[in-house]
Amino acid sequence: MSEVDVCVVGLGYIGLPTSLVLATSGSNVHGVDISDTVVEQLNAGQATFEEPGLQECLDAAIATNNLSVSNRTVPASTYIIAVPTPIGSDRSPDISYVLAAAAQIAVHIQSGSLVILESTSPVGTTEAVAKAIYSSRDDLDPGDIFLAHCPERVIPGHMLHEITTNDRVVGGLSFEDAEKAADLYRTFCTGSIHLTDARTAELTKLAENSFRDVNIAFANELSMLADELGVDAWDVISLANKHPRVNILQPGPGVGGHCIAVDPWFLISSAPSTTELIRAARNVNDSKPLFVNRQIVQEVKSSGRNSVAILGLAFKANVDDLRGSPAVEIVERLALENTDLMIHVAEPFVSELPERLGGFPNVRLESLESCLDREEIVVLLVDHDQFKNIDSTVLSTKRLIDTRGLWRELNV
Ligand SMILES: NC(=O)c1ccc[n+]([C@@H]2O[C@H](COP(=O)([O-])OP(=O)(O)OC[C@H]3O[C@@H](n4cnc5c(N)ncnc54)[C@H](O)[C@@H]3O)[C@@H](O)[C@H]2O)c1
Numbered sequence: 578m579s580e581v582d583v584c585v586v587g588l589g590y591i592g593l594p595t596s597l598v599l600a601t602s603g604s605n606v607h608g609v610d611i612s613d614t615v616v617e618q619l620n621a622g623q624a625t626f627e628e629p630g631l632q633e634c635l636d637a638a639i640a641t642n643n644l645s646v647s648n649r650t651v652p653a654s655t656y657i658i659a660v661p662t663p664i665g666s667d668r669s670p671d672i673s674y675v676l677a678a679a680a681q682i683a684v685h686i687q688s689g690s691l692v693i694l695e696s697t698s699p700v701g702t703t704e705a706v707a708k709a710i711y712s713s714r715d716d717l718d719p720g721d722i723f724l725a726h727c728p729e730r731v732i733p734g735h736m737l738h739e740i741t742t743n744d745r746v747v748g749g750l751s752f753e754d755a756e757k758a759a760d761l762y763r764t765f766c767t768g769s770i771h772l773t774d775a776r777t778a779e780l781t782k783l784a785e786n787s788f789r790d791v792n793i794a795f796a797n798e799l800s801m802l803a804d805e806l807g808v809d810a811w812d813v814i815s816l817a818n819k820h821p822r823v824n825i826l827q828p829g830p831g832v833g834g835h836c837i838a839v840d841p842w843f844l845i846s847s848a849p850s851t852t853e854l855i856r857a858a859r860n861v862n863d864s865k866p867l868f869v870n871r872q873i874v875q876e877v878k879s880s881g882r883n884s885v886a887i888l889g890l891a892f893k894a895n896v897d898d899l900r901g902s903p904a905v906e907i908v909e910r911l912a913l914e915n916t917d918l919m920i921h922v923a924e925p926f927v928s929e930l931p932e933r934l935g936g937f938p939n940v941r942l943e944s945l946e947s948c949l950d951r952e953e954i955v956v957l958l959v960d961h962d963q964f965k966n967i968d969s970t971v972l973s974t975k976r977l978i979d980t981r982g983l984w985r986e987l988n989v
Contacts, residue, residue: 581607584653586678588615591695591729592659594736600638602765608646619646627897630737650681655691655761662696668842670699679709691723693758697782699843703775725749725758726775728782733896744768748778786840787855792826794858797865800828811982830958830980831865831903833892838901866903870910872978876954880976884919886952889959897926904958905933912937923948925963957983
């Protein structure tokens with residue numbers, strides 16, 4: 578039995594909370610990341626991103642002496658892969674990080690070890706991980722190691738609660754593989770654990786995120802359609818949802834982040850001729866930022882002003898994650914195409930502009946108060962709690978573009 582119970586490869590939004598929850602539940606955990614910054618920060622006892630309760634959980638894990646962190650994969654009984662699975666510029670899935678992690682693990686793995694792929698992956702990736710490991714280890718025979726895909730469904734902002742309480746789907750290359758992986762999740766997960774095969778687990782995760790994307794696309798399309806017809810989309814949605822079997826989601830400025838906006842492409846790429854609806858939804862959601870840009874430019878022209886306030890850059894409310902954020906895309910296009918327009922951005926979750934916006938002389942990060950004091954046109958792109966609390970008398974003096982319907986609820 579190796580000294581380390583679980584070696585978690587990749588300590589980002591998924592790998593870090595998973596490592597901490599495992600460590601505080603009694604497993605001896607070694608976390609690995611190729612980023613020196615991540616390793617240094619964690620070894621200094623500092624959480625690497627904003628998430629409620631994360632710092633406290635890191636403190637608790639360190640106090641157990643069950644957690645170590647480095648940039649080297651080490652021998653362990655179980656390996657969890659939690660590395661990125663992005664799409665390339667042609668939107669095809671890039672599983673190179675997963676295969677690199679598999680290669681790191683292959684060096685140390687022993688007969689009887691368990692490998693769990695947590696990264697959201699195209700159908701067939703767990704089999705590809707098995708192939709990568711076995712092809713580099715002549716001494717192992719197929720079936721010597723246990724392999725399973727256990728996708729993660731946590732929502733940023735509630736990760737530590739959901740990681741322990743959500744139901745889990747555990748898909749093994751064989752039933753024994755699934756059972757072995759389920760045993761690990763039972764050490765910290767109070768939700769139900771559903772056993773299946775790896776391909777079904779892979780498709781289930783992709784189906785979940787594509788379902789969300791398609792439903793958000795309906796809301797976004799409806800919001801653009803309502804605007805064209807001169808009707809308030811939020812009124813329509815609220816009234817339509819009085820129907821006992823209708824539940825239309827809320828529109829927004831687009832769909833961002835690295836999950837819902839990315840994972841449907843894994844399906845489109847795997848089965849291009851049978852994913853028409855999923856592709857159409859992606860295109861609708863990708864078109865929404867451009868629609869918002871046109872709204873802002875129109876408001877600027879009709880007001881005669883040469884500056885705007887933008888509230889929010891994150892891809893969703895109350896997180897510091899700007900990856901794939903439609904808000905960043907909107908500000909970037911606005912800055913690029915309107916060089917005379919001064920753009921004052923308030924984003925309480927970051928202390929500096931992201932690289933994509935940092936080079937624009939007409940984009941500045943400012944406090945919410947200064948944005949509201951100075952600007953007549955106020956564009957809400959993210960429904961952070963802090964923006965909910967803005968005094969409605971202040972808002973009533975502004976020209977508002979509320980892409981989230983946040984202030985509508987406040988009856989401004
Ligand atoms: N963030 C979420 O809310 C969420 C939810 C569900 C599923 N997922 C999926 O989980 C996976 C991980 O996502 P994330 O948000 O944690 O990504 P992330 O970018 O936050 O973290 C990944 C980490 O892996 C590290 N890394 C990359 N290659 C490595 C290697 N070979 N060895 C060691 N470390 C390596 C990176 O430096 C990074 O710190 C993705 O497949 C994602 O789609 C994410």
